[in-house]
Amino acid sequence: MRRTEVIAHRGSKGTHPENTLPAFEEALKAGSDGIELDVQLSGDQELVVIHDETVDRTSDGHGLVGEFTLQELKTLDAGSWFASEYAFSRIPSLQEVFDLLNSYQYTGVLNIEFKTNKYPYPGIEEKVMELVCRQNWPFAIEYSSFNYQTLRRVKKLDQSNKIALLFEQSEGAIEILDNRFLVTMWHPKLTWLREISESNVPKIPTRPWTVNHSHDLDYCFSKRTYGVITDYPAKALAIREKWQS
Template sequence: MAYTKIIAHRGSRGTRPENTLEAFQEALKVASDGIELDVHLSKDGEVVVIHDETVDRTTSGKGYIKDMTLQQLKELDAGSWFDPKYSDARIPTLQEVLNLLADNHFTGVLNIELKTDVFQYPAIEEKVLALAEPYLAQFSVIYSSFHYETLKRIKALRGESEIALLFSKKGKQQMNLGEGIAVEGWHPKFSILRSLPPFEQSKIPLRVWTVNRKVEMQVCLRKNIDSMITDYPERALQMRKVIQGV
């Protein structure tokens, strides 16, 4: 039987500081089916894992990621904002996360969101693809973005890559991006789920974000949606066992 996959949003974001190795380690520990993370480029062209365009919300620093070198970013405390006991947490590079997954024998799906809808980082698509390439024999990678040009570029660079369109508003559920490039997954916000075509008619996987409340999890599980992206993977896995028996 097909079952709903549980994807840990920015790691176990509800229980650890988001997008840190500590959060990804927790997602692995509870046996999440997948892990979602966000990437930007530092001033010196390193692919770093953080959600916002600035470091202000989730670190001890201030400023745009694009204006800071990797060394400067590594000096920031990326955990104390969540809980002082995580004061050693740092902004990881994508390479560090890939190594962590490989070292822990992860065989699920890694969803890399390229955050190019505000700044179009030069050559970020090439860099992300090159970093992920050596790991594709061990686990699968889905590349998602709100930015159509990024997804088109991913496909142009590596045709066999799986791309997924992120959207948070009704009417944005495109099936293709033009130039003959088909969308291979929809990543909608939970609040617009009801506005989408019937699930059984959707020819591409639905991976819904961010599913945290009990009632939201129940909706996804009872409709047997492909995946739910959640800040609480352990909680979601427990609920799946109750509803889907897996």
């Protein structure tokens, strides 16, 4: 029987500044089955890895991500907010993250979340596909978003692309887009998974977010969900050994 995948949310978000190279490197060292990150476009149309639409929360800068060039984003301190020892951390480009995973010969899953909820970033899907097709990467790539229009565009670019729907309520739990594009995975909020009855356990592969507390990890591993998305991959992997060794 397959084991539940442990997907590192924004890298090892609980122990390192999220969506930075140190966070991704820690997720790699922990042995995560998958890594999740968020992608947006800078003002000069470069793919950058950051969750919020503004840089305020996770850097010493202020303003919208799309108002900065990549070079300007690189001047921001993206680690001191978490701990002074990470003052050297910068907002990475998606290319930098790909290069890091490649240097580790990582063979797990990379989940790219398109942060197109508030700003559509026209052309972002094509830019990501261009990077993906640039060479044969050793890791598998999947795409997720709360924006179903983005996922439709991803599938139109290549029907073989694997997509995951992000949602919080049952209304989001659809299995096909436009009667054309099959959904590969569900990424629901953990509370949704806990609230559905046993008779409605999803048949589609499901990775709930964000599963951090020990009792929630116990719950998911005991139910053998397809995966868990967690801020603490090392902790999750240790708990998985108790349930699925």
